[in-house]
Amino acid sequence: FCSSFVGAMGLTSGILGGYIADGLSTWIKETKEEQKHTSIIHKYFDEQSIPLLLPIVGSTLAIPAWYLTTHTAGTTTTNAFEIAMFWLAVEYLVAECWFGPTIAVLQSAVGPSKTGTAQGLFVLTGAVGNLAPTLLGWIYGNQIDGGSASSSSEVLANLLGWGVCMGYLLSAIFFAVSVLSDGETLEASSKRN
Numbered sequence: 001f002c003s004s005f006v007g008a009m010g011l012t013s014g015i016l017g018g019y020i021a022d023g024l025s026t027w028i029k030e031t032k033e034e035q036k037h038t039s040i041i042h043k044y045f046d047e048q049s050i051p052l053l054l055p056i057v058g059s060t061l062a063i064p065a066w067y068l069t070t071h072t073a074g075t076t077t078t079n080a081f082e083i084a085m086f087w088l089a090v091e092y093l094v095a096e097c098w099f100g101p102t103i104a105v106l107q108s109a110v111g112p113s114k115t116g117t118a119q120g121l122f123v124l125t126g127a128v129g130n131l132a133p134t135l136l137g138w139i140y141g142n143q144i145d146g147g148s149a150s151s152s153s154e155v156l157a158n159l160l161g162w163g164v165c166m167g168y169l170l171s172a173i174f175f176a177v178s179v180l181s182d183g184e185t186l187e188a189s190s191k192r193n
């Protein structure tokens with residue numbers, strides 16, 4: 001059941017993420033042409049960067065969803081597991097929507113002559129990010145071996161809660177920083193080559 005659940009939520013999030021990002025690109029293009037909108041979204045986003053709004057919002061919304069997933073099970077309510085699974089579903093839906101929009105922005109930002117290198121570096125950063133569970137496991141082991149006053153399930157819930165939530169916060173910040181970078185350096189570099 002669990003792997004089907006994870007797969008269904010990931011699939012749904014991935015498809016919805018791409019669909020919403022495409023819709024945002026169309027919307028920003030149409031409303032910028034009208035030149036009557038002066039919202040904060042129109043100030044900071046253009047047709048190329050607007051898909052990154054989705055990963056910013058998704059990473060931000062994933063913080064409370066993941067925290068509630070890891071900390072609901074420790075409550076005394078009779079349906080704690082069902083509540084935790086609800087928050088896990090929400091977390092998957094909002095957190096995993098970033099793949100399509102991010103790759104689309106990456107590909108359009110670097111230009112056709114550098115897409116292979118950019119994609120390779122993107123995959124490499126993902127591989128480095130996959131070291132986080134190992135790091136959390138090492139920290140967990142050291143806390144348990146060090147005789148933590150809390151139970152092992154409390155230590156694990158707190159470690160996962162705070163560790164993963166901080167990862168989501170950093171993701172949201174880095175996505176926002178990438179929107180604020182205007183790409184002039186990247187464009188100048190690609191024109192020289």
